[in-house]
Amino acid sequence: MKIISYNVNGIRAAINKGFLDWLKAANPDVVCLQEIKALKEQLDLDMFNDIGYTHQYWFSAQKKGYSGVAILSKIKPDHVEYGTGIESMDAEGRNLRVDFPSHMVGGKSVSVMSLYLPSGTNDARLGHKLEYMDLFQAYIDALKQDIPNLIICGDYNICHEEIDIHNPKGLKNVSGFLPVEREWIGEFIDSGFIDSFRYLNPEKQQYSWWSYRANARANNKGWRLDYAMVAKPLQENIKRAVILSDAVHSDHCPILVEIKS
Secondary structure, eight states: OEEEEEEOSSHHHHHHTTHHHHHHHHOOSEEEEEOOOSOGGGSOTHHHHTTTOOEEEEEOOSSTTSOOEEEEESSOOSEEEESOSOHHHHTTTOEEEEEEEEEEETTEEEEEEEEEOOOOOSHHHHHHHHHHHHHHHHHHHHHHHHOOOEEEEEEOOOOOSGGGBSOTTTTTTSTTSOHHHHHHHHHHHHTTEEEHHHHHOTTOOOOSEEOSSTTTTTTTOEEOOEEEEEEGGGGGGEEEEEEOTTOOSSSBOOEEEEEOO
16 A cells, blocks of 8 residues: 655645646655645545546545545545544644454555644634644544554654654754653653654655745755654554655655555
């Protein structure tokens, strides 16, 4: 199973930049999208059907043109879960999960989640982000009791270690690299997940987001904010994990994880 996760920073804008041709060529089985900034009704869904993504699930924010996640799949899931049941999280359309049948990965059932964790752009949003992080950890702790084989893909809006950010000393007091955020994502991993990219690339310094300002992408002054977190029971099934930095439809680039049977 090949899974791509991509914060597209507006699905309609990404389509205008050639996203569909790129997706057809990349040919993943499952695509997790974040920050779609659109309602399902605003999209021509046949465009995705025509390239094989006949199973489409969209979970938009209540606020138009904001946030939202989606999952496109060539494989029909057994179950789709929109949101978490926690109102403060679900109003912004940040969690969507699909559960696949047990024959997918060596007799193991696999569930894939598209996650868009908030950014902490100001004090109010940072407070919301920290609350969300705590609620999300508790939600996942409970969910794993019934669904142990989770793959949580998405934009976590946090760099974990110094290797994950271009200027760790200068950005240590900026949201996305605050000690409290770094501690949380470390504890999230320790609660039973594997950062698939870092697991297979322990010393590789590569980023998944660049500011649009100051020519940051051309100068590779980036942050690794996007992760495919794989639950530990699937550790032996992690075949490949890469950052696809050549894709330029967004201020993020996609990430890929391949799970073998």
